[in-house]
Amino acid sequence: MTEVKAYAAKTSDSEMVPFKLDRRDVTANDVKIDIEFCGVCHSDLHQVRNDWKNSVYPVVPGHEIIGRITEIGANVTKFKVGQLVGVGCMVDSCQKCSACKDDMEQFCENGATFTYNGADKHLGGHTFGGYSEQVVVDKEFVLSVPENLDPRAAAPLLCAGITTYSPLKHWNVKKGDKVGVIGLGGLGHMGIKFAHAMGAHVVMITTSPSKSGDAKKLGADEVLISKEEEQMKKHAGSFDFLLNTIPVGHDMNPYVNLLKRDATMVLVGAIEPLDPLHGGSLVMGRKRIAGSLIGGIKETQEMLDFCGEHNVVSDIEMIDMQNINEAFDRLVKSDVKYRFVIDMKSLKNS
Numbered sequence: 001m002t003e004v005k006a007y008a009a010k011t012s013d014s015e016m017v018p019f020k021l022d023r024r025d026v027t028a029n030d031v032k033i034d035i036e037f038c039g040v041c042h043s044d045l046h047q048v049r050n051d052w053k054n055s056v057y058p059v060v061p062g063h064e065i066i067g068r069i070t071e072i073g074a075n076v077t078k079f080k081v082g083q084l085v086g087v088g089c090m091v092d093s094c095q096k097c098s099a100c101k102d103d104m105e106q107f108c109e110n111g112a113t114f115t116y117n118g119a120d121k122h123l124g125g126h127t128f129g130g131y132s133e134q135v136v137v138d139k140e141f142v143l144s145v146p147e148n149l150d151p152r153a154a155a156p157l158l159c160a161g162i163t164t165y166s167p168l169k170h171w172n173v174k175k176g177d178k179v180g181v182i183g184l185g186g187l188g189h190m191g192i193k194f195a196h197a198m199g200a201h202v203v204m205i206t207t208s209p210s211k212s213g214d215a216k217k218l219g220a221d222e223v224l225i226s227k228e229e230e231q232m233k234k235h236a237g238s239f240d241f242l243l244n245t246i247p248v249g250h251d252m253n254p255y256v257n258l259l260k261r262d263a264t265m266v267l268v269g270a271i272e273p274l275d276p277l278h279g280g281s282l283v284m285g286r287k288r289i290a291g292s293l294i295g296g297i298k299e300t301q302e303m304l305d306f307c308g309e310h311n312v313v314s315d316i317e318m319i320d321m322q323n324i325n326e327a328f329d330r331l332v333k334s335d336v337k338y339r340f341v342i343d344m345k346s347l348k349n350s
């Protein structure tokens with residue numbers, strides 16, 4: 001085992017502090033990665049604060065991991081030492097159930113092992129994420145990162161990227177569709193970029209008028225301020241698809257009202273109780289609300305390759321590991337442009 005530096009939350013109301021953890025020795029199927037950059041997802045904060053009531057402490061968050069391989073096991077043929085790779089939200093799954101066979105490990109019937117806060121099959125206890133110097137991961141959960149992408153800005157693709165790419169693909173968003181992306185944060189800004197790249201007419205639906213200019217630069221054709229009733233009325237019944245990234249429970253009625261007949265709103269953000277929904281909003285117009293969780297490994301690789309081809313990366317603010325508490329405070333205030341990424345040199349040199 002190797003002891004590595006990390007940052008952890010020891011309880012739901014404590015700050016992130018320096019922490020040491022053990023990484024297992026590389027087994028035949030493993031890849032060891034020296035972590036260079038790690039994105040800061042709002043889920044990291046949810047889990048640190050125990051918002052989903054399933055956190056195990058200490059929590060070492062981080063599931064937007066980019067780094068270089070330093071060691072591989074005997075059975076690893078797809079990767080080589082020195083290669084730029086990524087690790088997202090999962091580090092293992094059963095590989096045998098129907099979900100795994102269908103390349104949807106995130107829905108593994110025996111429970112996928114999430115990158116942090118999951119049951120660690122090798123060392124016991126729970127898994128620790130990317131706010132650390134190194135990670136050891138089963139080869140089936142390592143992604144190749146196109147070398148033409150800026151590795152710092154590619155880190156958020158591992159969660160924010162796949163979480164928005166997957167539903168846009170699954171619901172067949174295509175050229176000319178009117179697509180609304182709700183919430184301009186880490187997920188939302190990737191949603192705009194992907195929907196735009198797929199040829200949709202993209203409307204950014206935001207509570208923050210100050211983000212309008214940025215939304216257009218990111219690829220939105222229009223901006224809709226959700227607090228403005230007149231604007232919401234103007235767009236009622238006009239959307240082919242809505243991608244809802246709001247990170248907390250909320251009243252969905254005003255958004256469902258924006259959908260066309262037979263259209264779908266997909267929730268990815270609010271993994272918690274929602275405000276009551278009037279059944280009439282769905283019944284009148286045969287509308288649908290659905291959910292989506294990240295994406296499988298095969299689709300994540302497809303997304304990364306798409307990004308390599310179309311030169312899609314995130315808009316990021318680089319931070320040092322030591323500034324994570326301030327970054328979390330800003331995330332709560334919807335104040336990030338549009339993803340924080342930690343430079344792991346700051347941890348290594350500390």
Ligand code: NAP
Nearest residue numbers: 042043183184185186187206207208247268269293294334
């Ligand atoms: P983020 O960067 O904090 O962005 C969320 C955005 O939502 C904010 O910037 C804000 O945008 C808007 N917002 C915040 N509070 C709101 C409220 N009360 N009402 C309306 N809009 C509000 O968060 P993120 O990293 O994109 O993550 C978003 C959510 O997705 C989190 O809950 C995260 O845990 C979840 N998530 C889910 C998956 C999945 O697989 N399903 C994967 C990753 C993350 P405006 O200022 O534009 O309004």
Ligand code: ZN
Nearest residue numbers: 041043159160
């Ligand atoms: Zn995430």
Ligand code: ZN
Nearest residue numbers: 094097100108
């Ligand atoms: Zn499985």
